[in-house]
Amino acid sequence: MSKRTVKKTMTIILSSIGALLIIALVSLFIISGIFESPKYLEPWQKTYSQKFDDPRIQLAAHGLLAANGHNMQPWEIQLDKDDPMVFYLYADSDRLTSEVDPFSRQMMITQGTFLEYVKIAGDELGYKAAVALFPDGGYDEQKLQESMKTKPVAKIMLTKDKPQNNPLYDSMFLPDTNRAAYQSNKLTYEQIDHLQAINTYANMSVKIFQDIENIEKLGSYVKKGTAIEAGVNRVMQETETIFRANEYQKNKYRYGFSVEGQGTSGIMRHIMQGLVTVFPLMNSGKAASDMFIQSTRTSVDNTPAYAMIITNDNNRSSQVKSGMLYSRLILTAYSLGLVMQPLSQVLEEYPEMKEPYSSIHRDYASDAGTIQMLVRLGKPTKEVPQSMRRDVIDLLIRE
Incomplete structure (x- = not known):
């Protein structure tokens, strides 16, 4: 030749x-699904709530953007038939993540994040939102799922007011979680004071750690908790079940996880979504566990500070209030040029996590105290995409 x-x-x-x-x-x-219109992102538009005439739905559309466990968005709204300025928030018991959150503590925190967004949006839209927790009494803990269906978490009562420029409002439309690496800069004393000053509850505290000893110690707890969770099949399977592999699934379900949460964006997002759709084993089993562990290690190794929300007790009202405080912490952090990522694995309460859960509480909480939230905190190295959100109308309880 x-x-x-x-x-x-x-x-x-x-x-x-x-x-x-x-x-x-x-x-x-x-x-x-590169040509599919991302309807799951529509609620992030500032004009989205303006589609609705009812102020209660307008405020709920803002609450929908709040941070929530596993992005399950487990909220239900009931509009008062007799009073057009009253509505109720229920925990959606059909959206429990019982393996990772067996006592529904994270579920209650998630109710609080929603309520705080509603209150802040109320200022901006000209409504004072008064919140009464558990207006029909507390849950029957022995019949918790049934109780969630019959007893509201909160009664929200609106009063027409003069619109006020709330400095936290614009930050509500930014992603609540940034899993990327953070800059090495420590927080200033002014930033720490500002973040700690947002707490107005007598029975809880916000603590911030950025000294070397605590950074290493808390990082070790985070890595240990992640390794344990990655090795518990039933917990990982619960997460895999709500993974949305492509744009079609994201538009259909509009809640759960997707490749964006793993730090993938741009053209690579569509390449990865295509690959995971064709080869689902790429994001399940050992592959998913290894990716989870590696992602956490990268996050921990690029973390200049941690923050905790600690309550003196662990009742349902305190859990909800800690969620309200967490929302305010996120939004205040944004106003200071900072971002956050919850690292809740070591705070989870299934049997395999008992040892590190007890240990971190001995080290950082009082005898009766509960660490409700543990987050990493710092200046971002890159922007991250917004996550899926449901249509607010899907939250309405149909009579």
């Missing part, structure tokens, strides 16, 4: 390979 023939053959082969790669790439984009 002549050199000319060989060269021509190689050119044909390379052209064929190139064509196949282009076809494969285009196929992945189509499988990912």
Whole structure:
């Protein structure tokens, strides 16, 4: 075979390979849903709430953006039939994550994050939102799931007021969690004072740690908790069940996890979504556990500070209030140029986590105290995308 023939053959082969790669790439984009309109992001638009005339739905549309466990968005809203300025918040017991949150503590924190967003939005829209927790009494803990369906977490009572410019309002439309690496800069004393000053509850505290000893100690707790969770199959399977592999699934379900949460964005997001759709084992079993552990290690190794919300007791009202405080902490951090990521694994209460859970409480909480939230805190190195959100109308309880 002549050199000319060989060269021509190689050119044909390379052209064929190139064509196949282009076809494969285009196929992945189509499988990912690159041409699908992301309806799951519509609630993040500032104009979204304006689609509704009822101020209660307008405020609920803001609450929908709040941080929530596993992005389950476990909220239900009941509009008062007789009073157009009253509505009720229920915990959606059909959206429990019972493996990772067996006592529904995180579920109650999530109710609080919603309520605080409603209050802040009320200032901006011209409504004073008064919140009464558990207006029909507390849950029957022996029949918790049934009780959640019949007893509201809160009664929200609106009073028309003059609109006020709330400095935290604009931050509500930013992602509540940033899992990327943070800059190494320590927080200033002014920033720490500002963050700690947001707490107005007598029975809880906000603590911030950025000295080397506590950074290493808390980082070790986080890594240990993550390794334990990654090794508990039933917990990991609960997470895998709510993973949305592509744009079609994200538009269909509009809650749960997706590749954005793993730090993937841009064109790579669609490549990864296509691959995970075609090869689901890439994001399940050992592969998912290894990715989870590695992601946490990267986060911990790029963390200049940690923050905790600690309550003196662990009753349902305190859990809800800690969620309200957490929302205010997130939004205040944004106003200071900071971002946060919850690292809740070591605070979870299933049997395998008992030892590190008890240990971190001995080290950082009083005898009767409960660490409700543990988060990393710092200046971001990059922006992250917004996560899926349901349509607010889906939160309404139909009579």
